[in-house]
Amino acid sequence: MAKIVALHYFAVVTRCSSLRDAASQLDIHPNVLARHISQLEYYMDAPLLERGPLGIRLTAAGELLAAKLDRTINELDHVVRLIDDLKGLRGGVVGVHAAEGIASAILVPVLAGFASRHPHVRTRLRTGTAKDAMRAIEDASCDLALTFFAPPSDAVTVVQRIWLPQFIVAPPDHPVTRTGGAALPALAGYRWVLPGPDFGARTFFDRVAAEAGCRIVPTFEASSLDLQRTLVAQAGALAVLPRAAVAEELAAGTMAAVPFPEAMPVETSLDLCVPADRQPSFAAERLRRDLETALKRLRA
Known part of the structure; x- marks a missing residue:
């Protein structure tokens, strides 16, 4: 658990100009943060930061860790949700990425009904392009994507596609x-x-x-x-x-x-996408079913 905490702290450090700024964002003492970073460097057997009068800078090892860190943390969060499922908990977070043109019209009514049936589940909703949606699934920062013209990706499966007239x-x-x-x-x-x-x-x-x-x-x-x-x-x-x-x-x-x-x-394909090889949490699977039902009604 200490290593996971240290990884979370390091992720914040990579977005800051100094340890003091990062400690302020994390609401911990700078010495506590420095100790966690030192423990992470000991575990990695390599220096991750260079400290100087102008602030901190990532070393080559730090750059390599930072490049993989977001996906690693997202995957760990996903595992935590699966463990909660095993314990019979029905809470957690479902990440959804949607094209803005259909987010409010199609997705929000589904989310409203889902929230009433599963009040302990939180939904993290983001909007953007289809490429953004594919990247979000690939780096494990979302569980589902509803987007127009999903580009092909080995990491993504389109589970339902309907054609909407424009x-x-x-x-x-x-x-x-x-x-x-x-x-x-x-x-x-x-x-x-x-x-x-x-x-x-x-x-x-x-x-x-x-x-x-x-x-x-x-x-x-x-x-x-x-x-x-x-x-x-x-x-x-x-x-x-x-x-x-x-x-x-x-x-x-x-x-x-x-x-x-x-x-x-003029018509566009509206694609419901999920990870190709990542087991969904209970909440993500239920929301996927609700979205599939809503899309079938649109197609009817």
Whole structure:
């Protein structure tokens, strides 16, 4: 246990400029921290830090340990959750990584129901690109990922994939909502807000538009769903989103969802991903089942 504590402390040290700063973050005395680092150096049989007048610096051995440390600690935390399962405990933490475009619309209702049935389980939710999601599963910092166009990875298994049609999301009085307003020649002349090119949904949209002979250059690039919705409402931009991402706005009549023309069908794969070779905790397995049920309802 002392070695595990020392590893946690060293992980904090790698993000600080001095032992005193790290000790302050950990809320322990600097001498206590120094003792743990010395014990870790003794165990590794190598110096991990160089101390100087300008602060601390990682040695080559320290750099090597730091590079592997996050995954090591995440794996240890995962083992602790599995041990809790063996003891009959049903608490712990489930890490979930989601594409922001579906996090609030699809994932949050599932998490709300899950929390009511398992009040002792905490959920750590992060958002980002599909590549971010794959890295999070690979380094064991999350248990599940719900993302668009999951890139292939030997460490990740896609357990469920559905195809979601995307719509042109617009202010209700935008010309695109009128007859003929969504024709291919008209689309290129509008103001658009799209996620950046790092997002699989953007890459797919650009390809489909090019194949249809429609060149769309976004006025705004924003990965945040909130920013996209704000730019639709206040700047009159058009966004490309599933209806579920703006369900409240559609119900209130503050936004409209217009189908793309038949010559330019836009849909994205929504993938539920899990680690390929890591045993899930009780809580992670239950949340996975809830998500699978929710996705089946979407597909129906």
